[in-house]
Amino acid sequence: MPLQDYMQLVSTDDHLIEHPALWADRLPRRFLDAGPRIIEHEFTPGKTPAQVWLYEGRIYRYIGLNAVAGKRPEEYGAEPIRYSDMLPGCYDVAARVRDMDIEGVQAQLNFPSFPRFAGTVFLEADDKELALLCVRAWNDYVLEEWCAAAPDRFIPLVLVPLWDVHEAVAEVERTAALGARAISFVENPVPLGLPSFHTDYWDPFFSACEEHEMVLCVHFGSSGYSPRTAPEAPMAVMISLFGCNSMYATADLLFSPVFHRHPKLKFALSEGGIGWVPYMLERIDTTWEKHRYYQNIDQTVRPSDLFREHIFGCFIEDQHGIDNRHQVGIDNITWEGDYPHSDSNWPNSRKLLAEALLDVPDDEAHKMVELNARRLFRFPRTEAGV
């Protein structure tokens, strides 16, 4: 048996779609007009209008690709959509739990949708007082409504205000006290106009994450940088290449002072895949061996050793990564379902995963699909979960 019944799937990358009243329920009255709310918007005259977020006068749409769970690839598309075009499990937590039961997923970790993976919509906002309240509202929603509805089914992941490192520290402390386990951070701050991992700017924030054992989840694309090759290139090029963002983050972090200054810090590369890790660690080590002498790089610790201690990858479909799991690091791998995005195999995730793990010994499969994630995110099985 490749995937034993006693193994519970703990997914480390999924997505919730914010319900229309999320911010209206939580923002002070004076911010209700400028704060995020859903409006009808006609993109094409004569066609059914889409539902979009209006925030400080700017429009943010959901595209169909980001809510395709349950659709066949022949039905995929990138057009703006309405809530009624989605499975209720996208935005309704009770329906989500039913969808998880359907495919045999025990727990998920959910990223935001409209705010973008790391809440960068609030980074670009004009009114930072409102933006901070929006970040807190999303976190409160996730902690008090979404995760609280089924605490053994959801790993609480929260946002921080990226524009103010001291406010970020405060939000780490506030949400840690409420049970948060992870922060959706950025794979690279530089494309967002923020200081890089090679500065000391983030040190107070990283120290707070160490102290409260908060994992930094960096989803590919969270930097705002997309691997686009040409204006006319089909979107498939970018979709294929998004793992390169995680490669960039890996090399950037391993050659930075971050892990030397923060020996307890953990990064999870969300949706980045794992099949590239053996190649990239070999290349990074070779580069370190040849090029460290004349550069401002740690001279003693091999980068691949840093990786084993600090960085975790996850996979959906990645047979090459599974087959080379020992070169990746059997303790550094988690599984993800990516519900309801287009990389997801819902409702067949468990079935396809079982086929992919056919040649993997039970103890190794168990680590990859459940135990590593439970350890990393301090999310043990509960009575109800056993």
Next chain:
Amino acid sequence: MPLQDYMQLVSTDDHLIEHPALWADRLPRRFLDAGPRIIEHEFTPGKTPAQVWLYEGRIYRYIGLNAVAGKRPEEYGAEPIRYSDMLPGCYDVAARVRDMDIEGVQAQLNFPSFPRFAGTVFLEADDKELALLCVRAWNDYVLEEWCAAAPDRFIPLVLVPLWDVHEAVAEVERTAALGARAISFVENPVPLGLPSFHTDYWDPFFSACEEHEMVLCVHFGSSGYSPRTAPEAPMAVMISLFGCNSMYATADLLFSPVFHRHPKLKFALSEGGIGWVPYMLERIDTTWEKHRYYQNIDQTVRPSDLFREHIFGCFIEDQHGIDNRHQVGIDNITWEGDYPHSDSNWPNSRKLLAEALLDVPDDEAHKMVELNARRLFRFPRTEAGV
């Protein structure tokens, strides 16, 4: 024996450094002032001046890292240098052959240095009449001096004028008649301000390359795009990530019309490594399966099948790629020495390669180090070479 004596190493990525009189020997007298010539230039007052190229009033320097053959990593550096700081094999063909003999390399394919990998220095030139003469001069030098000095030791690679597709066709035809086997092209034209692989702009050029069986060698970095993560990031980050440029080129080409329109065209990914290929082909195929229906993509041919027919990777040190050679494609792999750049292991290339191939059967090793390159570049053994 991992690497049998009868196997000749044919390297598919090395570099020659242009000798100071290359253009002065060949340009018409009226262009001698504006054309490339070597001058003394004092970067730091009081220090030994460097030797730099002056071309149309602009200064182009050689950095130490690009001529490190024979140096220990402890001696590497990125400062500008003089010819006397280099091994003569960098710029003198007789010395080069001796250096190849020292490490047991039978043949090389050499990229330009000052003009950049694909001659993009001439693309940015003001006077395109002069620039075209400069391209032709480099090609004539390579064909008439460098390769002619030892025809069984050098695969002739030439440049084309990238700014004019019809002049590029003419240069393909001219140099093919003189024995050229390959063209140093760009991994992606877009960052250079040129039309992408998804347009029909390059069709006449690609057709000429098919007709004359010219391989398009696309060196990582030839697009001018560098994988930089942060202003403060050490250069090691970029060096580690350059293979991502070859991943970008692979996805870009496989989802473009290029190979569907040009069924005989071959691309070689120079210095891009091979260890990432299994992961990337799996990811590209999965993307094709899920996302082709709503995109302008060929609906019938699996991208990994296109790769096997059209794209070749090469490796220096890449144990993961060697171990997974069948997933890469045993017929799609060549070896490279990278003399005299910092990825090179000269004079220990053959020794280290033998160690890396220890577990590889003879017939497969022979393909990877010699036979694939000879077939791809139509460069058979000669009497002298046997």
